[in-house]
Amino acid sequence: MRAAGRRRVIVLALAAITAFNGTPETIRFEKMKLPAKVYAAIVALAGLGVLSAPDLAARQQHFEFVLHDGLHDREVLHLENALEASHAQVMEALGLKVLPVVTVQVWRSEDAYQDQMEATFGSRAPGSRGYVTGPTDVRLLLHSMPSASREAVHEFAHAATLTLNPDFGNNPRWLWEAAAQYLAGEFFDPKSTDLFKNGQCPSLDTLNSPFDRGGSIYRSGYLLGDFIVQTWGAEALPQLISLNGDTEAVFNLSENDFERQWCAYVQTRHMQ
Numbered sequence: 299m300r301a302a303g304r305r306r307v308i309v310l311a312l313a314a315i316t317a318f319n320g321t322p323e324t325i326r327f328e329k330m331k332l333p334a335k336v337y338a339a340i341v342a343l344a345g346l347g348v349l350s351a352p353d354l355a356a357r358q359q360h361f362e363f364v365l366h367d368g369l370h371d372r373e374v375l376h377l378e379n380a381l382e383a384s385h386a387q388v389m390e391a392l393g394l395k396v397l398p399v400v401t402v403q404v405w406r407s408e409d410a411y412q413d414q415m416e417a418t419f420g421s422r423a424p425g426s427r428g429y430v431t432g433p434t435d436v437r438l439l440l441h442s443m444p445s446a447s448r449e450a451v452h453e454f455a456h457a458a459t460l461t462l463n464p465d466f467g468n469n470p471r472w473l474w475e476a477a478a479q480y481l482a483g484e485f486f487d488p489k490s491t492d493l494f495k496n497g498q499c500p501s502l503d504t505l506n507s508p509f510d511r512g513g514s515i516y517r518s519g520y521l522l523g524d525f526i527v528q529t530w531g532a533e534a535l536p537q538l539i540s541l542n543g544d545t546e547a548v549f550n551l552s553e554n555d556f557e558r559q560w561c562a563y564v565q566t567r568h569m570q
């Protein structure tokens with residue numbers, strides 16, 4: 299990644315974290331370092347046919363976990379399993395043949411997690427639970443909420459989109475979040491928010507705003523991804539990501555027309 303591009307990704311990622319206020323994201327990946335005894339046990343299970351050798355190889359290939367604060371492998375196993383389970387689907391949805399190994403760092407201490415964020419971005423983001431700094435760096439704060447595994451996949455999806463387009467971070471923000479939410483399967487029922495009442499939908503301008511502390515993109519992103527794929531096919535999402543959300547170039551639609559068609563889709567499909 300070029301230096302300028304990297305700076306922008308970091309700045310934009312920080313904006314995203316800040317705007318997420320209240321339901322912060324946290325994502326990190328590490329390679330799982332298995333204690334010798336555990337590894338020996340897995341090899342033994344593999345020998346018995348309980349685990350296949352390809353499974354073992356796959357576990358070591360896609361994510362490298364780096365655990366902080368005395369975390370034990372077993373405490374992040376659910377995250378690793380969710381990430382491995384999502385890997386092929388995320389890659390395919392983005393039209394990628396390969397993805398680099400993604401490092402997933404996990405903290406237990408919120409203070410230590412925030413310290414690292416401050417060292418990286420120059421400021422803290424209270425409430426954040428995950429972020430990415432590039433295509434191979436995911437950072438997560440361990441928590442016990444049921445959403446933890448899905449949030450890890452969300453951050454991995456962000457990282458994967460940066461492999462497709464290194465300048466994609468929050469550029470534009472609406473598609474950056476829409477892609478991650480769609481790829482992580484984070485459906486949000488539009489009937490459960492006022493955003494889509496009375497035939498209205500949030501504008502892309504609103505969804506792009508770093509000052510939108512209500513985080514309306516987190517209640518709209520999946521619906522945008524779903525609209526794109528259902529209307530133009532699976533290839534449309536990576537095409538739009540590659541061109542930073544240029545609806546004119548990919549769909550021959552102005553942003554206003556794209557907004558109108560998306561709104562009609564959501565109203566017809568989900569609000570009747």
Ligand SMILES: [Zn+2]
Pocket residue numbers: 314323452456474475478
């Ligand atoms: Zn996100």
